[in-house]
Amino acid sequence: MAAFASLPLTSSSLHPVVQFSPLVFSSKVVYDPSSYCFTVRSIRYGNQKFSSQSNPRSLIILGAATKQAKTPAEEDWKVKRELLLQKRVRSVDANEALRLQKENNFVILDVRPEAEFKEGHPPGAINVQIYRLIKEWTAWDIARRAAFAFFGIFSGTEENPEFLQSVESKIDKDAKIIVACSSGGTMKPTQNLPEGQQSRSLIAAYLLVLNGYANVFHLEGGLYNWFKEGLPVVSEE
Numbered sequence: 001m002a003a004f005a006s007l008p009l010t011s012s013s014l015h016p017v018v019q020f021s022p023l024v025f026s027s028k029v030v031y032d033p034s035s036y037c038f039t040v041r042s043i044r045y046g047n048q049k050f051s052s053q054s055n056p057r058s059l060i061i062l063g064a065a066t067k068q069a070k071t072p073a074e075e076d077w078k079v080k081r082e083l084l085l086q087k088r089v090r091s092v093d094a095n096e097a098l099r100l101q102k103e104n105n106f107v108i109l110d111v112r113p114e115a116e117f118k119e120g121h122p123p124g125a126i127n128v129q130i131y132r133l134i135k136e137w138t139a140w141d142i143a144r145r146a147a148f149a150f151f152g153i154f155s156g157t158e159e160n161p162e163f164l165q166s167v168e169s170k171i172d173k174d175a176k177i178i179v180a181c182s183s184g185g186t187m188k189p190t191q192n193l194p195e196g197q198q199s200r201s202l203i204a205a206y207l208l209v210l211n212g213y214a215n216v217f218h219l220e221g222g223l224y225n226w227f228k229e230g231l232p233v234v235s236e237e
Helices: 056-062 077-086 095-106 114-119 141-151 163-170 200-211 222-228
Strands: 004-009 023-031 039-043 048-051 089-092 105-112 131-133 156-158 178-181 216-220
Touching: 023 095, 056 114, 077 200, 095 105, 095 178, 095 216, 095 222, 163 200, 178 200, 178 222, 200 216
Parallel strands: 089 216, 105 178, 178 216
Antiparallel strands: 004 023, 023 039, 039 048, 131 156
16 A cells, blocks of 8 residues: 655644644555544654554544534435435436427536536536535545545545535526536436435535525436437537
8 A cells, every 4th residue: 555645734633742743654554434533553753653563542543533514415315315306306318408408498507527527518508516626634634635545546525615605606596407417326216226326416406405496407317328318518628
């Protein structure tokens, strides 16, 4: 496993020994998502080296970061799905979405990352990414970066805190919206997925209806099916 070197920890949520100090992870690191901390086989702090044999408890404390409070987007999928069904959010396929856009002035809200949007999207679609690259350097953000890196992912994402504000600046609350992402997800139960499958577009739809948008639809099959069907696409690159 690659080492994580010289991460600037500045949060008081960490043990006082490592506040405002560089922390070097070496050897094997085990991340526990339930407690949001790392168990590290060895840590070098300045000229001192700690090992799991000498003081395993201190290693867990040193690597701990406090998780932020759960946001609406992080709510259980079962809760999201129940509200979406209660608010009668309907799923439409790609061809129906195109027809609704052309004939009934529906707005396609593309919630993919900006880079993906620029590569190709439905004409007239509006892009507001629901997730963005991790930007901050709090202890919690550093822990998440390290957790992503542990699995070889060096472009970890986080919820976009400006998502709703950005949508409200671009789309009126009485507008008819079709929310789209890459895969689409589904609210339909299947044998393997009795509660359907969550996706970025369904999370976005949940946030919209939770905040007063009354005419929200969802693109079933996502933009993957839109492109597969050979429907109109424009690029900004």
